[in-house]
Amino acid sequence: MFEILLNHYPALAEGLTTTLVVSLSAIALGLVLGVLMAFGLMSRHRLLAWPCGLYRSFWRGTPILLQLLLVYYLLPEVGIEIAPIYAAILTLTLNTAAFQSEIFRSGISHIPVGQIEAARMAGISTWQIRKRIIMPQVFRLTLPPLTNEIITILKNSSLISVIAVTELMRVSEQIASRTFQPLETYLAAALLYLAVNLVLARVSAYLERRMVGGLATE
């Protein structure tokens, strides 16, 4: 296993980099979309809430592998030619946005209404309230489920090898078939996924500890 890591580390490192770039881009883009959609889901206007709900149901309710293939084959049909890696980022973004919107919706609903009324009475506008009063607290409240989602996306990114993106999983397959040491190779890949996710979990735990100061309890 360590022999594989040593002998093939340039390829593995490249694969891991791609995995990280794709996953973290999707997480970041999905976060923006997820926040907007969380407010959409909670909107009083049915014309906004309903499509958001439909979107969430679709992306939560179908397998990610299927979503990848659909996006990958659908884009050329509508005249959009993009490299597989972008199709991968797009799919993971759309997928994680659905899950993140649900995480944020639950977080937002935990902010006491009175805090928002106090902000309104001070003349602060709806979007400023969302940005400055609600979301900073929601990010703290939802850090544990959000970390879960980041780890999930990182692991699920292994599926994008099916649309020929050379990320860690695909690199491992290539090494395995060349060296005839599948077990050692896949163990090495597992070790890399695990290492990244452990680091992520530690960072998250650190942030959570640091942010105990001043959280909604009322």
Added chain:
Amino acid sequence: MPMVDSTTSTRQKAIVEAQGVSKQFGDLEVLTDIDFRLSPSEVVCVIGPSGSGKSTLLRCLAFLEPYDHGSVYIDSQLLGYEDSGGKRVRTSEKRVDEVRAPVGMVFQHFHLWPHRTALENVTEALRLVNGLSRREADEEGMAMLEQVGLADRAGHFPESLSGGQKQRVAIARALAMKPRVMFFDEPTSALDPELVGEVLEVMNKLAADGMTMVVVTHEMGFAAKVADRVIFMDQGRVVESGAPDKLFRHPQSERLQQFLNTWRERHID
């Protein structure tokens, strides 16, 4: 040439005025046909049993609760509704913010923003709404905290403040926006008894400085001492109103007599 009508100017202009305000929650009528006028520098206390509609009235006057019928005017401007081709429609949130800009509000449960320090709670709107720089806002905010005696707690987060301190920060937060009228919704009801005094003291001072105030409260002592006028509500209606002396010593209605008796019984033991 038109004559200047002197009779209208002798009648002082109301800062807040309610005409025939009604409000229902589902089938339950919580406010019935409320008329209310608040003149500059006037301090009005609203008392009454739980569920009498006094908090709802205050929330309707601030349009935190949209009223169903009647009108609420802040500085002669209709709050929350406008006329659109003969039909009454809700105004935008922005317009609501504009009309009620002269109003500051303090809540029973403080509702400080827990992720912001005491000072930041006070400066947030100064920066976001009034566009002050951080330095200007901090200066202004410290002056406000000073006013409620909490300058030394500026850097503290709400979780490390006592209830009385939280409420004083909340008052400073409202005052920072230079309101011309302050609404207090049971400001001491969530406090430990020994912390009530410090909040009432700040309110006393405000009233003495000429702030126009509407205070929904169970603090009869405060009402008797500070209010220019006391309004007694029951079952969504104004039952009696007048100078505190008159109301507390010579209650006319049976309901108020009953209310005051119960209160005295509980506070003499």
